[in-house]
Amino acid sequence: MDVTTLLYVSGFLDLFGVSMIVSQIGTHARELGASSTAAGFVGSVYGALQLVSSPTVGRWSDVMGRKACLVPCLLMSAVGYLSMGFSYTLTILIFSRIITGMFKQSQSISRSMLSDITPEDQRCRVYGRFNSVSSIGFILGPLVSSTIIKHEGGFYTVSCLCGSVFTLNAVLMWFVLPSIGPTKKKSLHHNSLTNVMMSFKHLNWIDLWDIFLVNFFAGFSVMLFRSNSDMIFRDRFGTTKQDMSYLTSYTAVVSALCGFVSGWIASHYKDNYQLYKHMLYGLFVTLVALTLVVDFWMYVVVLALLSFVTTNLRVASASLLASRAGTGGVGAVMGLGDTVMSVARMLSPLLSGMALEVSSSGPSLIGSVMAAVAVVVVSLRSQLKLHQE
CATH class of the missing domain: 1.20.1250.20 (MFS general substrate transporter like domains)
Structure with missing residues (x-):
């Protein structure tokens, strides 16, 4: 093996x-x-x-x-x-x-x-x-x-x-x-x-900050919706706890299946950054759709699209972080990526709950705004790189 x-x-x-x-x-x-x-x-x-x-x-x-x-x-x-x-x-x-x-x-x-x-x-x-x-x-x-x-x-x-x-x-x-063996040589400096x-x-922050920032807004946008998804479904469609268990399993299965085709999807892109940008665009569109859709079964279809987008977004993000970390810094950069998501995970339930007080569409609406911010950041970063080249 x-x-x-x-x-x-x-x-x-x-x-x-x-x-x-x-x-x-x-x-x-x-x-x-x-x-x-x-x-x-x-x-x-x-x-x-x-x-x-x-x-x-x-x-x-x-x-x-x-x-x-x-x-x-x-x-x-x-x-x-x-x-x-x-x-x-x-x-x-x-x-x-x-x-x-x-x-x-x-x-x-x-x-x-x-x-x-x-x-x-x-x-x-x-x-x-x-x-x-x-x-x-x-x-x-x-x-x-x-x-x-x-x-x-x-x-x-x-x-x-x-x-x-x-x-x-x-x-x-x-x-x-x-x-x-360790990717970074041991020395007294690390004792x-x-x-x-x-x-x-000593990490290459110039090449990393935009991915961390975009990951935060993208992760925050998804967690705003998912942290209280059971209440969102109950308020909008009257679903039961058993229905939610089925929906949770459904999205998990879709995510698992999408992961197996991530490599095939990435092979159609000239670089992972292009894939990353397109998945961010998809994230914004699906969150807007979740805000506007009123039919239950159409909502279920959009949930599958959300699982597809987030699965490929995570894959592209991890690949970008690994390639930009350089020799000897992959572990630290991956850990920092988890830290960024932990911050989003801590903040999202509170803001999602506050949004639900106003409307059942509140979490997905705010999430789409966060996704739009991520799209703006990655687009400006791309334009800056093209200008420098």
């Missing part, structure tokens, strides 16, 4: 384990006596820690080697998820989220390793397949947990199963995944956390 296939397997196990437990954490927090605010805080702990840990762990993987960081991150994630099964108090639950918030960086490290071993013209295809295989795990995980969680002690069983999946993943990667953080100033 080659390295690429092994990383596909790791990505599948990763999201298979996460998807079993992540949707149950809020409910478990309330069962422990947490208020809605306290339960929200439990969720925010993870995202807040990811802001710092994603780029830091990514930079360490540049220095120490991908495998040397991937295996410990998987093991510590296993500890975090296993400890949730023993969270008989809110304090223990928060402690478990702190562990996962600090070390759940396996997807980012895997993408960085794929970048190390894949030629630039093949990255879209590889990233697309990695995302698709991982998405299959995210589809299957809830199906497994839903049959377990309804029994007595279900949360304990699911968390132990999740931790076991991460342990299996770590053992598999330790014994089977070959070691690939402390402070120096690692200071090393970010």
